[in-house]
Amino acid sequence: MDWVRKAKILGDHPIPTQSSRPRSHPKQLKEEVVNKIVKKRREHNRYAEAVHKELLNDGVKVSLSSVKRTLERKYLIKKRSPWKRYHPPVDRPYPLKAGDLVEIDTIHRMIDRKRRLYVFVLIDVFSRWVYARAYERMNAVTAVKFATLAQKSAPFQFNMLQSDHGPEFGKRFVSLARKSHRYTRIGKPNDNAHIERVNRTIQEECLDKLPNNVFKINCELRKYLQYYNYKRVHGGINYLIPMQVV
Template identity: 30%
Template sequence: MTERELARRARHRLAVLRHAEEVSGNVAATCRYYGISRQCFYTWRRRYEAEGLDGLKDRSSAPHHTPHATTADVVEKILWLRRQYHFGPAKIAMYLHRYHDVAISTSGVWRILKKVGLNRLPASQRYKRRSIRWKRYEKQRPGHQLQVDVKFIEPLGQSGRKKRYYQYTAIDDCTRLRVLRAYPRNDQKTAIQFIDYVPSKLPFAVEQVQTDNGQEFGQAFHWHLLDKGIGHVRIKPRTPRLNGKVERSHRIDSEEFYRLLEGQVIDDVNLFNSKLQEWEDYYNYHRPHGALAGQTPYERLRQKAQDPLS
């Protein structure tokens, strides 16, 4: 509330006090007229007699002592995660519990963000609501199906003739374990090279691969998978939501990995793959996943190994 509004409310209360003295001559009648209690009237009068007009201004209702208030260092961590990674309240609460042993509710995180005006993300980062909702599904067995897709990478800090890179991504439908690799080309030969690389990075056999209808996943790629004893299915054209897990993981890459590489010069595919490997390891072994109730993909894999029906 502004100082001008506080002064206006104080003058109104002074008018109530003067009404009892100069107009009605009766406190009860004045209280009925203005719709206030006599206790409220006498409180205003005592404060006016002691402090004058300033005593009639609204005072803070905050408690004098808050032993359970969130400490400043925790608030600082919350704000850093919000500004640095654009995490939502639930993800921030997961990170604090996992890495700092701080237990705070999702609503508590939201109230802190609301207080400092960070409860709404920048327009470019907000979730776009859709009129049609889709039911989330999940395969129950690791390796039952991999979703594979390609992400075009904008040149990072290069000048002159810029090199193009393509991030090939495979994500296990059950555990969300991912395999990442960058290549300077995007064709069937590269896709076959990537799909031959994937099994060496996964601790389980792959039964089926799901892709979109891109030219890099054409007939040569299809028959190569069948020769390896792996099934290959393509999603319906113009329905990227059917490859939703790998599409969502690419959005995470943009928000939490590539955004932090801005300003760095990466003009060598080996250096690019070195950075991607660091990010892949963090994603698989350390990053809590919202869809896995805060588990990492590797923790979900261990859980499935112990209890396949979980």
């Protein structure tokens, strides 16, 4: 018997009581169901509610809470960071003139596995006027310097800045910029549509042809922005040039 064997080892000392915790839960999901949940998640990377509905459609009986717990156990759910700050929503203004709504964003370019350079981009939604500049660092101070240079270069006043929730546009940026500011709404990709499109345009027409050198990029950006703002026609403003609308 097991207790006899242990008694021979421990001698006349009392045998310590072992945990009576069950090794498995009597109602735990079968391994087959767990595998189906994981497979369904990895197929299309859908959220838990969609995975649950698709499993029900396939005839797999499982609760939504079980799907969520399984995905969490398998590290297939990205939890919200406890350090993420809440940004209260600000109404999106309808641009009636240049400067009413100015979107700002950052393009990341990989230099090697560890290093990056950053191209800050700003666009006025009403006129499509654009300003861009490359930097070696990305933080709130750099973002403020960029916004200040853009304001000095712009022939109009920035009334409202809009950015995503990136770390460079956090609380410090808002306080140092001294401009009215709003964040894009979560789940509303159209909020930042203009800046995302101009990011792609700048990369295709300018940045993709250049080496990863901040000085050379800024030299070429100055030339490109002269073309973009003074010569390039834009379908979004009835094929006018940004400086004609400003």
